[in-house]
Amino acid sequence: MADVARRAGVSMATASRALSNHPHVAEETRARVLAAAEQLSYVISPEASRLAGGATDRVAVVVPHISRWFFATLLEGLESVLRDADLDVLLYHVGDAADRRDFFQRLPARRKVDAVVVLGMPIAGGERDRLESMGVHIVAAGGQVEHYPSVSIDDAAAGRQAVDHLLFLGHRRIGMIAAIDPIEPGWPAGPGRARAYHEALIEAGLPVEPGLVVTVPWGGLSGADAMAQLLSLREPPTAVYAHSDEVALGAMRTLRRTGLRIPEDISVVGIDDHPMAELADLTTVAQPVREQGVAAGKMVLSLLAGAAAPGAVVPTRLVVRGSTAPPGSSPARSAAPRRGRR
């Protein structure tokens, strides 16, 4: 701290106030101190900070979506572990980049948590500096986050399980509905699930036709639109791989409305094993979501106890239901009228 103060040309007290984001520090001074701290890669150790500041017995959970099944289920698993350990959960919904900036700007202003758990979103460089200047533990779940212990699935491996299943069934014209979160377009889930498609087709010696890939914002209705786009091709795919079950369920609606039969005319596979997938007889690649939240909670407890908390990659598995089958011989045009199709 003395080095930081010297380099920034301020008193120890000012340096300390600046690093703890104390209100009464000029922005220019704070910037100089943060810069000096960064140059010296000065980091308050969480333990030291907890001993100094004392434990708050609170953990902040940062999540980009609350009402979506995936994030709410991660949160439920995480909360159960933290509650059993008598830790309180402070919930922060950061809906967009501005919310996130705001959250990371303010959190250090009043160090009020012992750890921060980031669910299903990345952490940008500047945000890392903030988090680390707080001297709190950081854990991520529902996705790989650089520099921090994370628990997640292997998205590329999950995608391969889905596409390899379609290839094994004999499909050669396979469409992909790629879903990106408009809030986190760079989030690795999308790229990993997309890469799996390309790699699987190449390994199978099949061409990757750009027209068979539709990228839409995440969501069921987007999936419905994407499926319509695939049906506008001169030769639509015989099977569709969707990046998530909600997207796949939307695609199924479009197929139902056209009178096409699932799986006789077109097979559909998703990823997640959303509770609705079972009700829709959707074949999918299941990921253990609640378990990822539980694992993140246990990682927080280890870190707070001064122990190590290695990250983890949890396995996914194919769940075969009624929406996938070998390519049907019956051409779509021979499908019975729509009234028979629901």
Place this chain on the structure above:
Amino acid sequence: MADVARRAGVSMATASRALSNHPHVAEETRARVLAAAEQLSYVISPEASRLAGGATDRVAVVVPHISRWFFATLLEGLESVLRDADLDVLLYHVGDAADRRDFFQRLPARRKVDAVVVLGMPIAGGERDRLESMGVHIVAAGGQVEHYPSVSIDDAAAGRQAVDHLLFLGHRRIGMIAAIDPIEPGWPAGPGRARAYHEALIEAGLPVEPGLVVTVPWGGLSGADAMAQLLSLREPPTAVYAHSDEVALGAMRTLRRTGLRIPEDISVVGIDDHPMAELADLTTVAQPVREQGVAAGKMVLSLLAGAAAPGAVVPTRLVVRGSTAPPGSSPARSAAPRRGRR
């Protein structure tokens, strides 16, 4: 307070410690003080308490389910309002009666919130005493809660919109799949939605056949089982009213598997307008869920500002999709083979 102490035969200090659930008070003493406080219906006024204890700028949210769409969406709306007001949200998942007792027992031990918002669950008498002894504001959302400002729908009115729609279409044999939350069997949503069914049939001069009513624990798979039970009748219903969309979606799976056509053979209507309802073409009675969370958040802000916060009942509306139609003339047995049914 002096009266409470005198009646309990303890010092003011002890009475105060007992009421604030201070650790170093014998259970027997605490019980005597709480009893005295109750006899004198002694309640710390939230304002007084906040002046004394100071504002914590935290609000506790108590919810029986996190991962279910309805509760997560309420939470998302509530969090958005509280966050904009710079209040922190402490999340407490109380999965069962034991969790709830535990939550209400401990919360007063350290008064750390300015208000408690209860989402989609009742508050028992003993719990009320606890909450009120804390001197915090209390608001409920997603259901009517006695004694506290609540925002919710009118479940009986919503049920009437669903059943009256089926009656208008000409259905005379209408089944009901009643869903009860095993955690909160007494929760009024169920009874209100069930009463609507009975009242609608009676007004229409139709008999209420016990065999046409199946009550199951909440959930999609329960809905699937309940539909199977209705199909085991000598004369199944021509339309089914489900207490929630998830339950209705389960019922639709059973119908699809039997090869029965929706709506030609059997109509299905739900309540909620779950995002999946749109993807499944399910006719439903929509309730504004996020808005109920937002309204609860605004009620909290008014109460914290010392203003009044009247409860509210938000309107529901029928959303007609493809799962309801007049009773079809085509008997089920003439339905085409299953492969054509998806």
